[in-house]
Amino acid sequence: MGPVITTNSLTKKYKDKTVVSQLDLRIPGGSIYGFLGPNGAGKSTTLKMLLGLIRPTEGKIQILGKEVCSRNRLSILSDTGSLIESPAYYGHLTGKENLQIICTLKNVPEKDISRVLSIVRMEEQQNKKVSQYSLGMKQRLGLAAALLGKPKLLLLDEPTNGLDPAGIQEMRELICSLPETLGITVLISSHLLSEIDQMASHVGIINQGALIFQDSLSVLHEHSRSKMLLHTSDDQTALQYLKHSGISCHWQNGRIMLNTLEDNRIMQAVSLLVNSGIGILRLEEQQMSLEEIFLHLTGKQVSL
Numbered sequence: 236m237g238p239v240i241t242t243n244s245l246t247k248k249y250k251d252k253t254v255v256s257q258l259d260l261r262i263p264g265g266s267i268y269g270f271l272g273p274n275g276a277g278k279s280t281t282l283k284m285l286l287g288l289i290r291p292t293e294g295k296i297q298i299l300g301k302e303v304c305s306r307n308r309l310s311i312l313s314d315t316g317s318l319i320e321s322p323a324y325y326g327h328l329t330g331k332e333n334l335q336i337i338c339t340l341k342n343v344p345e346k347d348i349s350r351v352l353s354i355v356r357m358e359e360q361q362n363k364k365v366s367q368y369s370l371g372m373k374q375r376l377g378l379a380a381a382l383l384g385k386p387k388l389l390l391l392d393e394p395t396n397g398l399d400p401a402g403i404q405e406m407r408e409l410i411c412s413l414p415e416t417l418g419i420t421v422l423i424s425s426h427l428l429s430e431i432d433q434m435a436s437h438v439g440i441i442n443q444g445a446l447i448f449q450d451s452l453s454v455l456h457e458h459s460r461s462k463m464l465l466h467t468s469d470d471q472t473a474l475q476y477l478k479h480s481g482i483s484c485h486w487q488n489g490r491i492m493l494n495t496l497e498d499n500r501i502m503q504a505v506s507l508l509v510n511s512g513i514g515i516l517r518l519e520e521q522q523m524s525l526e527e528i529f530l531h532l533t534g535k536q537v538s539l
């Protein structure tokens with residue numbers, strides 16, 4: 236399937252400040268695309284431009300194969316659901332009544348309500364007043380509202396923000412199931428690398444308004460150069476021997492890190508140490524964590 240969202244040189248400036256710069260997004264159909272970046276990187280601004288809530292300063296947007304312009308914006312957006320910031324509800328009305336209002340606004344038949352309530356597993360709470368809902372329930376109701384009208388595309392801005400661990404897990408499972416069960420493409424923004432790592436098939440990383448990486452999650456992981464961690468019966472002496480023999484290694488967190496994954500070099504290192512009477516206790520491949528990858532790409536530390 237081709238891209239469901241394509242942007243070309245998408246840019247947003249506020250006065251002299253460029254908040255989103257020359258963004259070329261490619262969001263494949265059927266993917267869960269994690270749009271990742273630290274606070275203030277420009278994620279919400281980008282999502283708002285995609286949804287036509289703010290006007291780009293420059294650039295083009297194609298959604299579901301059509302170039303978005305003021306004339307066709309509404310018809311394209313009728314195929315798009317969104318959950319941006321915490322949705323506002325009428326607290327004195329029930330969950331179902333709130334969805335009825337949204338049906339009217341979206342021009343969707345009310346019979347769709349039971350379908351979306353069942354997807355987000357809220358049938359039992361539908362007749363409770365929203366003022367009695369937990370934050371997790373409100374977010375699930377927001378997802379239900381976004382799913383009204385059977386959209387082909389969902390844009391979710393930090394959908395797990397503020398949820399407790401059980402709520403996060405529930406939301407995550409729901410989102411992950413959408414491409415397969417309903418054929419929906421999901422664009423989800425987050426500043427949490429671990430979250431994207433657990434949900435996304437594709438990743439775009441934005442930093443200071445610019446896209447610094449875009450590909451599948453597996454390519455992102457491949458980018459992370461692995462290292463080999465070595466633990467021996469005498470690490471200090473082993474490090475000396477290895478360095479003297481020209482095997483690239485360094486000391487990291489009290490362990491020896493071999494800066495190579497080549498079989499020959501590993502074999503050479505191991506036989507050198509064994510022949511010198513040093514026992515090999517552990518030899519483990521270490522993948523860079525996403526935090527380290529991010530740090531490597533941006534020079535910026537981010538929170539987990």
Ligand SMILES: Nc1ncnc2c1ncn2[C@@H]1O[C@H](COP(=O)(O)OP(=O)(O)OP(=O)(O)O)[C@@H](O)[C@H]1O
Nearest residue numbers: 249252254272273274275276277278279280281426
């Ligand atoms: N209306 C506005 N006028 C001026 N600057 C703005 C406006 N809206 C957003 N910005 C600035 O644009 C930058 C990007 O904001 P944006 O909300 O898109 O970031 P974000 O990646 O979504 O971060 P967060 O996760 O904190 O929401 C920020 O520096 C913000 O202060």
